[in-house]
Amino acid sequence: MRVSIIMGSISDREIADKVVKKLKEFDVHYEVKVISAHRALDLLKNYVENAQEESEVFIGIAGKAAHLAGVIAGITTRPVIGIPVKSSLMDGLDSLLSTVQMPSGVPVATVAVNGGENAAILAVQMLSLKDQELQRKLDNFKKTMAEKIKNTEYRYEG
Numbered sequence: 001m002r003v004s005i006i007m008g009s010i011s012d013r014e015i016a017d018k019v020v021k022k023l024k025e026f027d028v029h030y031e032v033k034v035i036s037a038h039r040a041l042d043l044l045k046n047y048v049e050n051a052q053e054e055s056e057v058f059i060g061i062a063g064k065a066a067h068l069a070g071v072i073a074g075i076t077t078r079p080v081i082g083i084p085v086k087s088s089l090m091d092g093l094d095s096l097l098s099t100v101q102m103p104s105g106v107p108v109a110t111v112a113v114n115g116g117e118n119a120a121i122l123a124v125q126m127l128s129l130k131d132q133e134l135q136r137k138l139d140n141f142k143k144t145m146a147e148k149i150k151n152t153e154y155r156y157e158g
């Protein structure tokens with residue numbers, strides 16, 4: 001089981017790092033590539049066609065006219081998660097709309113702008129459908145989050 005993470009530019013690496021950090025917490029295997037849909041279309045097609053043999057889920061990370069995840073979804077029938085990146089003067093709204101507004105028949109599961117952590121968790125949830133150990137880790141992850149909230153106290157410090 002493996003997740004393929006593709007970023008459009010090395011300038012997206014901070015977001016890729018967030019994905020990798022979370023996947024490592026769940027001991028999920030991954031491969032990371034820098035391939036732009038606009039600057040290296042043939043390379044992208046080639047990579048996705050080969051990687052889908054081993055990777056169950058793809059994550060596309062891109063900013064500006066963020067078509068990367070959509071193009072990946074055009075190539076493969078594996079589930080594709082899109083992470084819009086805030087990398088222009090438009091606060092990521094341009095990337096969000098470019099990633100989420102896919103035509104019928106070619107879905108991209110789009111997470112929040114710069115949402116690397118949620119993209120990783122969603123990928124783990126997809127993989128857990130066929131993996132009980134991952135399911136158990138996700139249950140623990142949820143319990144820990146709830147505990148943290150339960151133990152958070154508010155004190156007025158004015």
Ligand code: RP5
Binds near residue numbers: 011012036062063087
């Ligand atoms: C997108 O344009 C990349 O995903 C990146 O977020 C943005 C800027 O890329 P660079 O010009 O920094 O390479 O394709």
